[in-house]
Amino acid sequence: MVSQPQPVRGTHDLLPDDFRRHAHVVGVSRHVAARFGYAEMATPIFEVTEVFARTMGETSDVVSKEMYSFTDKGGEAITLRPEYTAGICRAFISNGLMQNVPVKVFAHGPMFRYERPQKGRQRQFHQIDIEAIGAAEPACDVEIIAVGHEILRELGLIDKATLELNSLGDPESRAHYRQVLVDYFTGHKDKLSKDSLERLGRNPLRILDSKDEGDRKIVANAPLLEESFNQAARDFFADVRRGLDALGIAYHVNPRLVRGLDYYTHTAFEFTTTHLGAQGALIAGGRYDGLIEQLGGPPTPGIGWAGGIERLAMLAGDVAVAVRPVALVPIGEAAEQAAPVMALKLRRAGLVVELAYKGKVGQRMKRADRAGASHAILVGDDELKAGEVTLRDLKDGSQEKLSLDAALAKLKARG
RNA sequence: GCGGGCGUAGCUCAGUCGGUUAGAGCGCGAGAUUGUGGCUCUCGAGGUCGCCGGUUCGAUCCCGGUCGCUCGCCCCA
Structure with a gap:
């Protein structure tokens, strides 16, 4: 490999x-x-x-x-x-x-x-x-x-x-303080840590922030910034x-x-x-x-x-997905053909739609569940002919038959 | 740039005092259930045990190096 x-x-x-x-x-x-x-x-x-x-x-x-x-x-x-x-x-x-x-x-x-x-x-x-x-x-x-x-x-x-x-x-105060600090620390040069010795030339204010034990003792008595204000x-x-x-x-x-x-x-x-x-x-x-x-x-x-x-x-930490999708589950040849068109209609109306296009009905439902869908809309060939869909609430398992428009209205009303 | 710890399945981790087929849980796939998910059960796929080299009859295990992650230092968001 x-x-x-x-x-x-x-x-x-x-x-x-x-x-x-x-x-x-x-x-x-x-x-x-x-x-x-x-x-x-x-x-x-x-x-x-x-x-x-x-x-x-x-x-x-x-x-x-x-x-x-x-x-x-x-x-x-x-x-x-x-x-x-x-x-x-x-x-x-x-x-x-x-x-x-x-x-x-x-x-x-x-x-x-x-x-x-x-x-x-x-x-x-x-x-x-x-x-x-x-x-x-x-x-x-x-x-x-x-x-x-x-x-x-x-x-x-x-x-x-x-x-x-x-x-x-x-700037005036800061420049003044810098000089005061350099003078002070130079007086304790022999006791400063290696890092702080380095800082003395580069950025003496940083010494105030040192985590080194020895430095801290020296810093404790260092002149305060506000005294230079x-x-x-x-x-x-x-x-x-x-x-x-x-x-x-x-x-x-x-x-x-x-x-x-x-x-x-x-x-x-x-x-x-x-x-x-x-x-x-x-x-x-x-x-x-x-x-x-x-x-x-x-x-x-x-x-x-x-x-x-x-x-x-x-x-x-974690942030919840903003909108839970609706799963559209076609069953059968004709329904599969019609499903993308139905999905587009729902999406244009503002719904988040997960189109289940693979596997047996059980697998499609499983995917719907895993996608976090709140509802599934099932469309079989016979329902298609009757102009109906089955709207299933995935939380409690209740379902009803109604027109796609009615299902859409219902889902929109729920937010 | 410096010091410590750790690298085993997609994820979280067991394990081998060096020995033949490396395990679990979760996840994933299929089935039980050919128009109904979650729960349950069965089966399955998935690993050059980070990489390279050394020691050894034999290394995932020991040693060295390397890469990555991680914790700390420096510094910074």
Whole structure:
């Protein structure tokens, strides 16, 4: 036997049951987003590598080791998108959308990161994404977080999630804090873990998040971010918290919450869960006021978040099939000929019809049952001649003879 | 990229202290029931025991490698 093809490591097929769960997450998100005034859009699945390299920071893990990059036949450096934000910001610039601010959008689709797969982590995975570009007010931060909160609520996951909140301050505050931190940790250089020593040069804020025992002791006495805040940063964060309080959205201020990507400022947040092993983040995002400018656009504030569809779907669990079908079971030559026409008529009327075209009557009924049909419509040659069908309720086994139109009316009435 | 665990039927898993025909449940197919599904009973199909190599008279079992999955680290949705 020839060796059988396998999916590429870290990729997965979405069989109908999986797909239904995914579609449910996307569907709920889309509707909630629409109610908040976010319009759906999409950008290409790949971009010029520069788009991600410039926005996410050369030193971030995503850019330095996780990108699916290749050179196309025209010699262009291309990368499969590892996240949505950069692409949407690029689209904002390319399409001159600065005329339309604030641009509030919802998007979803596959993302690609070359990582070691784990539970809730794949190389091709899917995200829902919300962005509000051109809004600098804390009210927008509150709204963005509220969208995520509502989505989790409608998915029935709000009890499994915690909102972690922090502020990284404005660029001035953040830069100041970075220096303070570097100074502090440099003083404890000899006691830092190897990983954190690495972070010191690359992304010192990350050390705050370290899981290493020794690091944690040093971190415990580290200067706090908010001590570096200027008045503007302080006021902004207070406004965001007030807004969340007003909406009754519970959160936990976590001073150690820092984002991996360089472009974040001010509000940073994560809806986390303890139900997915090492992968806690369900939805994560924050404000990125300098990003558009970094990409070559005009100075434009922005804020957004991304949510992992696989993770959300895993937690949300099974989703029932929306509509149970009706099985049309022809018996005999003439009925077989007539059945497709009858089925089409029912389908045009809006019913979901499973046409049983194989096997003996018993087998056809068995298939009807397995397809989850609520009713079976049996048509024999004699019934056909009489202009009748037998409508059988598969739940209680009751059945009656009536015209196809009458059966249709009855099924429609039941919904 | 680093470390641990695991790969036996479509699925969930037994099993062989290394020995001839590798099992169960579920699912699938046929029949009991030639115009009636679910329940029951009978029968059946389906496996190079992940792959390659080594040790051995003999390997699904032991060893090495490899691929895949999984858990954790890094990082992230």
